[in-house]
Amino acid sequence: MSIWVTWPGLVKFGTLGITAGLLTLAVERNELFENNLFDFERWDEYNADIDCNERSLTARMEDGTCNILENPAEGSANRRFGRNVELDAAHGETDTLLSPNPRDISNSLMARDEFKPAPTLNFIAAAWIQFMTHDWFSHGDGSTTDYIDVELPAGDSRGTGTMSIRRTLPDPTRIAAEDEAGLPDAYLNENTHWWDGSQIYGSNLETLNTLREFQGGRMLVNSDGSLPRDFFSGVPKTGFTDNWWLGLSMLHQLFVKEHNAVAEMLAATYPEKDDQWLFDKARLVTSALMAKIHTVEWTPAIIANPVTERAMYANWWGLVGNAEARDKYGAEFDKLAEDLAKSDSWVRRILGLDPKMSEALDNGKAIEWAVTGLAGARNSDNAGVPFTLTEEFVAVYRMHPLLRDTVDVYDIGSNVVSESIPLTETRDGDAEDILDDQGGDRLWYSFGVTLPGALTLRNYPEFLRDLYVPGRGVIDLATIDIIRDRERGVPRYNEFRRQIGLTPINDFTDLTDDAEIVSELRRLYDNDVEKIDALVGQLAETVRPEGFGFGETAFQIFIMNASRRIIADRFYTADYNPETYTQEGYDWVENTTMVDVLKRHYPALDLSLVGVDNAFKPWGLNIPADYDNWAACDKQSLLWTNGVKRTEYAADERPEIPPVDIGGLISSVISDKVKYVGDVAPVGHAKPIHPHGAMAKVAFNSTGNHPYTGVFEGNECGLLRLSVTGDPADRGFAPGFAWKTLIDGQPSENISALYTLSGQADNHDFFANELSNYVSLEANDTLGSSLLFSFVTSKPTLVVANAMAETQSDGSAEASPVSPTQVYFVPTAEVRGLFAEGEHDFRDDLLSLPEGTKLYDVYATDMEIKSSIWPSRQQRLQDERRDDAVKIGEMVLTSEFTTSVFGDSGVFFKHQRYEDR
């Protein structure tokens, strides 16, 4: 059996289905709770000085004390990290600390050769996880007297000599008895271990007091919405300010503003309450909201697998999916327990096939948590081991490859980078300057549409390998990441896996089949898999469950600790309720998403966030379920901003127009074209003809002097796409026209037009001829498109306009619709003769037209369409209709033309068949 996804849950994902997969996950977590929690803090000593007052019963204390009232120091700031591996296996390395040379590893396996993006996440996700780790932990700045000297390997870019790295400061309160007992070194967490928002509130009272307004429960925010700044560093004053850069400025500002929004809501609801009460409640709510966003949004984005996505929902809400149902099932769990007690238990019969699972069912806790959720569980539970975060937990969050080399800034809605700022220039005091200059909304948009780096080897950003840190000089963070694990006794990769119940690897090729990387790993690690560093092994794991942004080693640590942070905390379990949070505060947590938070503080992002259900996945065009009900101009804006502008081609990226793909004109494409309803093409819909063109927003202004109804009476918000059938060099220049009329509260109506099937030979002036929705069949229809369309309609060269006459642009139905049979789009004097006839790319012509240009005079007739096989008669019939047509309106550009991926392959124009009229 492969060593990968060794634990039963993942193996069974495919066979047991989601619910059983979840229960298996819960059982696995229980196993880990039983076997992998080690704590060696001297709690009693610290408890002696802590007095949990009345306020602490319903509020988070600044230093994290009094969450567990019986052991009040538990999880507080400046207490030791615990461990997830046996203490015997957790001793820091001494003899082997520098072997193999960590700088050599940094140079050859960590350094980014080219940027490898993580395609399913956006850059907000990268900043977010650093923001979270700053809530959870910090080992501090390290010793200024005790250094680790790393020899620079041959050929190093820094020359010869050594690189000095501060040693991590061990807990200074260690006592001799601990040495005698053979305990590993211990390190203190400067931050509270709890998930309590300490990155914005700080981990002690003094810090927090400098951040509060002391009015209305609010935090200090300047009148322009920015946070007050430290005079010397320029970094905002906030709870935790290490390793500052733009992403942190954005997140800290956002969540301090969110805190104030909560405080203001509470102050309005409870005017009699004082500042301290309002502050305490607002902190509870804001911290819980961040924890919930992380659990049900960030995590499913980075491990985008259906089971884990559901599992994260279950962590918060339980299998049943929402707060109400969770409460109900909390009560009904007892019934489940009763069932389990029976010898013929239903649950046991379904799930008890696995001996491990069967054992865990007797314990019952796993099931209760899986079914009812961790948040809001009836009691907090530290699994008998005082709650702390662990060194192994810190180790799996060394996710520096997530960082890009640049912050690419876009105008809201655009796909074209307006400025590319090296990430290293967004650090410290520069971060706030950039946030001020660019504006939060532009930056959030930019982070929403750009991708972070993938967590893999050879993807560590160069600026972090050459990082200037004030007071520390220039460091190589990749070298440091490797040393830290060794120094702090995080076992090497294979032992790490054994310790946490995973199968060790046998050979380097188990990690990756990249031969070059395997050979480099063999060289560095002396051909000995036991020597592979924990971080290197994790980044090398290329076999990952579907959708996982990281591998199973990190995941194993994560399923245990992610859940423990919730289940051990009184404010997420017994006291996660309306009494402690207030009903309004509780509802705020339950009902708010990251998208809501962004929209609340940056309304300019409303449109960019339409249909975005997870703010950490790349933003793009999403068609919400109620899209058809929207107002026409809102639909136009959505398609334009998130479709066209968002995917606009840069000048040098515009694709060449390929020859027509005759083989691609298959019946499924043709049948989509007449049957599918929607403005965005169905997944996989191909465009074998008219593949490239340009789009613009258009208005149709009716003359008001004609009998035709529906959108022919006027349509303010439409989209026009002008294209050619295929490469003009191949079959001549054949202009094509597609007009989408957007309608309030109803699906759009569309009409297409051509000059003729075969086009206008070598005349490349798009406006040389008038276009119509009906063209004659041609003996030389070399594309065979009329033949193919004839499989789905009896009039393959006609796109009828009847549906356009049935509904007005405001969505009201016409009682007696009057439709033209044939419509003519006649280039106006403004565009006729404007462009050259010789060979050139017509898209350049279109792009040069300004907004406001009157493109077409629109003519229409209602004479019956008759055709004849005799060319001269056919021509006469055609001429008669044309002569009968009257001008019914004008089509005007309400934007410039744009070439875009959406315009070429995303937008969909339905053809209305003769039979569907």
Ligand code: HEM
């Ligand atoms: C510009 C962005 C960043 C900078 C400048 C930065 C810098 C640093 C520095 C200087 C350290 C301390 C190294 C030492 O032990 O001496 C550190 C530690 C760490 N960083 Fe980052 N980092 C950044 C982003 C991130 C991100 C996106 C993550 C993702 C989770 C991350 C996770 C960590 C972790 C887990 C540690 C270890 C903390 C500890 O030992 O307690 N960092 N980083």
